[in-house]
Amino acid sequence: FSTSDRAECSSYLNADKVLVNGFSCPRAGGDARAVYCCGFQDVKYCCDDPHSFFPYEHSYMWWLSVGALVGLSIAAVVLFAFIITVCVLCYLFISTKPRSKLDTGLHLQMAGDNTVENTCGESNRTFSS
DSSP: OOGGGOEEEOOEEOTTSOEEOOEEESOTTSOTTOOEEEEOSSOEEEESOTTOOOSSOHHHHHHHHHHHHHHHHHHHHHHHHHHHHHHHHHHHHHHTSOSSOOOOSOOOOOTTTEEEEEETTEEEEEEOO
């Protein structure tokens, strides 16, 4: 490889705050096509795509996205089942309510049937039969 076919990855601190010395790409014993320095501030590696951000094969990312889609699909089905259940329970609650008013136990009578008269503190009751 000529020097124009090589990239230099500078030194960096990894996630554990340990200094990793800089290196040239491609690395000795590594993939000869990995001539670019890729990665982030805390992880750098040699790769064959200058726009690569992840040190994993694309198949790994594919399975990750398939897993996310499966998880989201299951969550959507559970949410849909919950909404249907709530709607059915509301319908059953409304449809099984008694049509007549509830009996409170108090029987109100018309004023003409039973009257109470107060005159000077005395109470006279008249009952109609």
